[in-house]
Amino acid sequence: MVAVSSTQFPRGNSEKALEEFRVKMVLEMKKVHKDLAAINHCMGKTFASRRNEIVSSSPAITTVESRWPALFLQAQNCAEFKQITNRNLLQLLNLSREKQFGKFGHHLSAILKMYDTNVQAKDVSILRTAAIHCLPALLDECDSEVFKVCEEAELRTLESSDCPICILSIAPKDEEGNVLFLQPSPVYIILEGRMVTSSL
Template sequence: MKLDQKLRRKEIVEEQPPGKRMMERWPALFTESQVFAEFYRVASQSLDRLLQPINTQANDITTTRTAVLQCLPLHLGDDSSEFFIRVSDSDTNYDFTQVPVGVLSVMTEDTPPKISSIAIILEGNLVLDEIPTHAQALCLLFGLIYALHLDYPKGMKNTFEFIQKILLNLGQQKLSPKLQTLKNALLI
């Protein structure tokens, strides 16, 4: 590992600085390629493995994936109301400063509304934007959580543990009853 990567990792783990400070000190970390690289360094797993099937299939499944990702927290008993944030593209006064972690969807004024852009919010700051799909945004956010040594978003613990333990096969494999039930249902 390069010296700057070691210093960054040490700073993240020991000091647990706010995301804004990390953006100022290590701006390259907030690019897609660096999120993937840092996740691999931390977890010894490829985050691309999750995105591979997403990127190789037709876009007509994007709507279905978005619905599944937004319904997964409901199925697992998580509260995603402060995590999946939707605003109108004409709403210029939305305040993100109170959002610790979230995925932002900017919606058009069309009927029905369409997503005009997707972004990731960390500690009240937009850290990555112009993300093509919700699946990719959630994957990148998971990578950032690992890279920045952050806790899972409040209210979304089961969803992120599902991603960690079932989709990525990382960490202890002891599952809560909710996660074990979902895993069993998926394997049928």
């Protein structure tokens, strides 16, 4: 990932102005009835400064939670993903179809076959899950440490050391005992051994 320099801040916005947007977002996140439109506006304005801060200083997850709490909202997860990759989930899935012959081609093919089997359900969560599972393979990375799947009963006994950084899916099994990982409910993001986002 390439760090965004301060010269790439939105035109007409100084570092001080962007900090004011950040503070406004933090205050809005503390409200019971949040103004999501205002939060979206603030997060959009501060994207460059946020990426620069996170990439250049690699802050602890507790610091990110404190300074950028909206980043852990489901809508902001999706918005941040699109800002960074410049692709939506359907485009990512289509790219996966073009890359089925690389190092992890067999893995992509298995995911896409499972997605195509379930596509008639027209469930956006299935699209999202399939696209995210394809992402490591597109980057020529093994996903065994990125994605963890367990049943609801196993969640209570899961140790933080088992998955210090991962996307944890609570997924059902079919009649033959196979995990239906494209139909998880819910999904948790775990960073530094802490559950930072749930019920995605």
